Amino acid sequence: MRTARVLKGTTGAVVAFLIAVLAGILWLRRETARWIDELRRPANTEREMVFTAEDLEDLPAPVRAYLENTLQEGQPYVDSVRLKQHGKLRLGDTSSPWRPFTATQRVTVDPPGFFWDASISLVPFVSFRIRDLFRDGNGSAEVSLSGVIPLDRGEPSQELNEAELVRYLAEAVWYPTALLPSEGVQWEPIDDRTAEATIDHGDVSASLTFSFNEDDEVTRVYTEGRYRRVADGFEPTPWSGYWNNYQTRNGIRIPMEGEVVWHLPDGDLEAWQGQLTEIHYDEL
Numbered sequence: 001m002r003t004a005r006v007l008k009g010t011t012g013a014v015v016a017f018l019i020a021v022l023a024g025i026l027w028l029r030r031e032t033a034r035w036i037d038e039l040r041r042p043a044n045t046e047r048e049m050v051f052t053a054e055d056l057e058d059l060p061a062p063v064r065a066y067l068e069n070t071l072q073e074g075q076p077y078v079d080s081v082r083l084k085q086h087g088k089l090r091l092g093d094t095s096s097p098w099r100p101f102t103a104t105q106r107v108t109v110d111p112p113g114f115f116w117d118a119s120i121s122l123v124p125f126v127s128f129r130i131r132d133l134f135r136d137g138n139g140s141a142e143v144s145l146s147g148v149i150p151l152d153r154g155e156p157s158q159e160l161n162e163a164e165l166v167r168y169l170a171e172a173v174w175y176p177t178a179l180l181p182s183e184g185v186q187w188e189p190i191d192d193r194t195a196e197a198t199i200d201h202g203d204v205s206a207s208l209t210f211s212f213n214e215d216d217e218v219t220r221v222y223t224e225g226r227y228r229r230v231a232d233g234f235e236p237t238p239w240s241g242y243w244n245n246y247q248t249r250n251g252i253r254i255p256m257e258g259e260v261v262w263h264l265p266d267g268d269l270e271a272w273q274g275q276l277t278e279i280h281y282d283e284l
Helices: 002-040 061-070 158-174
Strands: 080-090 098-108 113-123 126-135 138-145 149-154 185-191 194-201 204-212 218-230 233-249 252-264 267-281
Touching: 002 098, 002 113, 002 126, 061 185, 061 194, 061 204, 061 252, 098 158, 098 267, 113 158, 126 158, 138 158, 158 194, 158 204, 158 218, 158 233, 158 252
Parallel strands: none
Antiparallel strands: 080 098, 080 267, 098 113, 113 126, 126 138, 138 149, 185 194, 194 204, 204 218, 218 233, 233 252, 252 267
16 A cells, blocks of 8 residues: 555656646747747848849958858848857856857848857756847847756846847858848958958947958957956956858858857956857748
8 A cells, every 4th residue: 555655656746747847848949939039020031132242342351352252153141040059168267167058049130130049968857048139239148947947137238239249240150141241241451361340230339350361261250348247247358259160051151160268367268169060041
């Protein structure tokens, strides 16, 4: 009799656990669909524009050479992107361990926006979920346990909005028609291997220095002051993104690997290392 009661209690607990897991999965799917819909709603995804040599007029020489190397005449402008990544990242300072992650990211170009949905493994069956949304000039970020239990949330602010637009501009090497002047990017020459790109969106502005190698590829993007979350506020901090392993995907030459580094006063903080595993244009 006692054994039967134990089995009954155990079975009830297992069923309750499975119901809770299922409810969490369904809630997460609904929330993800909501965030994607928020990104999609203002997006113009039917422009039917194509790249021509006229798009490169008056550009600094290294930028022009990069885009000539990256794009083909008649290449459709990228209106939206869906990509997948995997790699490792740090959730804290330089003493924090690297954590493996997988992520799906969706991007719109008109207007600039993205939704990054990442899962960071902690221990078996337990993970952090990090979701970043930049839409209509507003950025928001959310950290949760397994996508269900909220742990932290960053609401739109001038600092966060600007930091997210910097990220959009840095990652435009994955959708490089977004770097054309016709997409609102202004280029200023620095020397024969570097140029500064600036993009404005509403009352938010972002600038990055792009460095190009002798193969006419972007190898580094840099800013002296990307806003970094510190305690309950933000601090402008030197920041770099590094790009390598260029391959051609859908007729566009893009980097398949990258790294993000914060340049702190006491040394560099390598924060993110990732690889593209899939990329699809004009899909959300």
